[in-house]
Amino acid sequence: MGNKHETFTFKLGDFKLQSGKILKDAFLIVDVQGELNSAKSNAIVFATCFGGDHNFNQMGIGEGRALDPSKYCIISPNLFCSGQSSSPSNASPSQKGSKFPLVTYYDNINAQDKLLQEYFGITNPLLYIGFSMGAQQAFHWGALHGSRTGGIVPICGTAKTTFQxxxxxxxxxxxxxxxxxxxxxxxxxxxxxxxxxxxxxxxxxxxxxxxxxxxxxxxxxxxxxxxxxxxxxxxxxxxxxxxxxxxxxxNTWQHGDIGKHEKFGGSTAKALSNITCPALVMPSSSDISFVAEDNIPEVKKMPDADLKVIDSKYGHFAGSMSPALSSEKEVNFIDDGIKDLLEKIG
Amino acid sequence: MGNKHETFTFKLGDFKLQSGKILKDAFLIVDVQGELNSAKSNAIVFATCFGGDHNFNQMGIGEGRALDPSKYCIISPNLFCSGQSSSPSNASPSQKGSKFPLVTYYDNINAQDKLLQEYFGITNPLLYIGFSMGAQQAFHWGALHGSRTGGIVPICGTAKTTFQxxxxxxxxxxxxxxxxxxxxxxxxxxxxxxxxxxxxxxxxxxxxxxxxxxxxxxxxxxxxxxxxxxxxxxxxxxxxxxxxxxxxxxNTWQHGDIGKHEKFGGSTAKALSNITCPALVMPSSSDISFVAEDNIPEVKKMPDADLKVIDSKYGHFAGSMSPALSSEKEVNFIDDGIKDLLEKIG
Incomplete structure (x- = not known):
């Protein structure tokens, strides 16, 4: 299989948000590395993080790595508000800047689901992975679409944003x-x-x-x-x-809580129990934004989840999957965890 | 002994700071509870904390408490910049507001030493205690005047402000x-x-x-x-x-480091080894500003120091000595620690 790499715009049109508001002429900027196989069984969604767009994700992708573009079709849809996908900075005039509506994680994953189905014809992605705000998207994806997903890997993120x-x-x-x-x-x-x-x-x-x-x-x-x-x-x-x-x-981050969906009626616990696919939850032992301990009760409520703490001094960046922001030890630990999961579900 | 309570102004005149600059018409606002005995052997200096003046300290004082005003003469000299003692808000016109010079912890304890000697005739205070910025003053006091002090009790503070x-x-x-x-x-x-x-x-x-x-x-x-x-x-x-x-x-807090004195030539370790009096260092297990772990290497370098960690969920406030900001458990634990130390040195 080749290692194609392209970035394109996926138009969502007037996109209905969780709030009921319409995001006008919405779009996703999508980065793809690797090729989708004919069975469409090798798609990995790699969500983006706060302040880091699909270019940031490149640091986590590479031949020989867990996210190997010679094996998998790695799709990085940029977050709304990232400056890539629909954002205050690039919205249509009536929603530009301060007039941009609140977008939730569920809005993000709904747009991504539309992308997968309509553009790629994928209903069952092999894996959904993300770091930080990407991890929070992974939890939201799992809660809503766990039953038709191979697995999720939230790294340095929680299913619900803590008060601190x-x-x-x-x-x-x-x-x-x-x-x-x-x-x-x-x-x-x-x-x-x-x-x-x-x-x-x-x-x-x-x-x-x-x-x-x-x-x-x-x-x-x-x-x-x-x-x-x-x-x-x-x-x-x-x-x-x-x-x-x-x-x-x-705002999306602060609003983060997988329970905040009509299907779960505000119950984070109910949403966690709906993550039926295998899940590998990887916090960093020194992360003070997404404290490792906070994942423990979450994982307990998830039917098929493993908690593997990254034993690291690199704080939040321990989960970046990048040797430039942590160290090879952290990168390899995460890669090995993902490889094991891919082995199990592949 | 009676339980007198008074607050007064102690004039320092033109006061030379560590920087060499002169703080004009400097003064301390000083609160005193209890009476000094004739031997002048029952003085406890209770330094003030960030955003909390001598009124805040009242929560840590009381009959039956460790800081018992029926037994001890408890002297609370307010920090420079607290709004009580010389501060940007009350300085002489040429040093008012933005023109107020940087004041260090050593400047604070030098002023306090002058207060003790000149006003009270005290050279050897029985105890020097403080919470938060007060704890940092206690470390500075101990480094410079440990040899003529009964003991120091820094609560929720470090001898050197950490980078984070x-x-x-x-x-x-x-x-x-x-x-x-x-x-x-x-x-x-x-x-x-x-x-x-x-x-x-x-x-x-x-x-x-x-x-x-x-x-x-x-x-x-x-x-x-x-x-x-x-x-x-x-x-x-x-x-x-x-x-x-x-x-x-x-600024005083950020600049905090007991090594920053001509006597110690920038060596925090040398200054710590100069704290020869008994010391009781009490961090809170859940304090993220002054992390308990950061006191461990400090205490190791101090000749006669005990580390007693307050096992608490009350974060930084665990060291406030106030039931209104933590719980009776924390207040009693600290009081018991101080009582034991007073027993030992009294």
Missing amino acids: NWIALEGCKLALTADAAFDNGNYTSPPSIGLKAFSMNYTSRLFDQKGYEENLHLGLFGGLADDHAYFQTLNDLFSGIDANNLIGMA | NWIALEGCKLALTADAAFDNGNYTSPPSIGLKAFSMNYTSRLFDQKGYEENLHLGLFGGLADDHAYFQTLNDLFSGIDANNLIGMA
């Missing part, structure tokens, strides 16, 4: 919007002071105390000269993202 | 100053949007994940109706503090 995580995100949002230049989302140039404040607050949670004391952050992004360079790199990263897009993604 | 703690504070400061109304510290009315952003980010670290999930925050301040009431209470608290004062205190 919610507060931390609210703090980041308030830091950004405290900049008067944000102007209720109607800025004409980026609110750079607010974006910097957002970045610093977000940064405080990327590693735990120990990871920072051991200067693991200076090994990121190919190596950084000092703390200042680290802050500058993160600031550059977040400042490169449209402010309303950042807030849109954070 | 520094980042979190930097995030809070950037959130506050992102409000254009802050105007580089030259605001004419409180920068309320920035203060709210500060508060939310600070709030995210008061409890750990589990504490928040268990809704312990709703039991604070006599009981709160819901999350909104909790955020409002914290916002009211921080909004009631002058913004430059908040930043001044945060």
Whole structure:
């Protein structure tokens, strides 16, 4: 099988959201690596994370890796609000910027399901995997479509956003919007002071105390000269993202809860018990945004789930599947876990 | 012995700071409960914490408690920048507001030493105790004056501010100053949007994940109706503090390191080994600002120190010594620890 790589736009038209609102002329930007086999049995959906689009996902894909594009058709549909798929920054005029509606994880996976069925003709993806906000999408996918999915792999994410995580995100949002230049989302140039404040607050949670004391952050992004360079790199990263897009993604994240669907009537437990496919849940032992412990009660309620904690000092990034953001140990541990699951369900 | 209670101003005159700068017409606001005995052997210095002045300390004092004003003379000197002692909000015109110089913990304890010697005639206080920023002052006091102090009790604090703690504070400061109304510290009315952003980010670290999930925050301040009431209470608290004062205190905190003194030449280890008096170090098992683990290497370098971890879900507040901010279990555990130490050194 070849290793085709393409990125395309999938048009959703006027797309009905969970809220009942219509997202006008909605679309997904979709990245595909590898080819779908004739039985359409080798599709892996690889969801995207906060502040990381399908290009970020490339770091988790490679020949010989678990997500091997010479074996699998790896589909990365970008999150709404990512700046790739429909987002405040690229919406039709009446929904642009501050006028963009709240989008939930269920909205994201509904759009992705439409993509799989209508574009690829896939009803039963082999695997659904994701890191961070991608992991939260994986949980949502499993709750709704577990019965027709080979397996899900949520890495460094929870099925329901915890209250502390919610507060931390609210703090980041308030830091950004405290900049008067944000102007209720109607800025004409980026609110750079607010974006910097957002970045610093977000940064405080990327590693735990120990990871920072051991200067693991200076090994990121190919190596950084000092703390200042680290802050500058993160600031550059977040400042490169449209402010309303950042807030849109954070809103989706804060709203995250697989129980919030008419099928489950608000019961997270009921939704968890509906994840009938095999699931491999992989938190990081040092992640302070998605604490490993928080996955334990979730996994207990899932009929066929394994919890494999990534024993790591790399904090949240331990789940990035990228040697540039963690270490080979973490990358191999995750890859091995996925390979075992693929073996079991393949 | 009676239980006198008074609050007074101690004038320091033009006070030389570690930086070499002069803090003009400096003063301490000092609260005293209990009476000094004729041998001057029953003085306990009870340092104040971030955002909490000598009134906050009252919650840790009481007859029958460890800090018993019928036995001890409990002296609470307010931190510089607290709004009580010399602060940006009350400085002489040439140093007011944004013009207030950086004040270190060593500056604070130097002023306190002057207070003890000149006002009370005390050279050897029986005990020096403090919570949070108060704990950090206790470490600084011990490093410099351990040889003439009965003991120190740092509760929920470290001898050196960790990098992650520094980042979190930097995030809070950037959130506050992102409000254009802050105007580089030259605001004419409180920068309320920035203060709210500060508060939310600070709030995210008061409890750990589990504490928040268990809704312990709703039991604070006599009981709160819901999350909104909790955020409002914290916002009211921080909004009631002058913004430059908040930043001044945060600067002292971020700069915290007992090694940063000419006597220790930048070596935290050397300063720790100079804490020769008995020390009782009490972190909280769920504090994410001052992580219990971070005290372990510190205590190892101290000649006569005990580490007693407060096994608690009350996060940072576990060390507040107040039943209104934690629970009787925590209050009693700390009180018992202090009583044992007082027994040993008394």
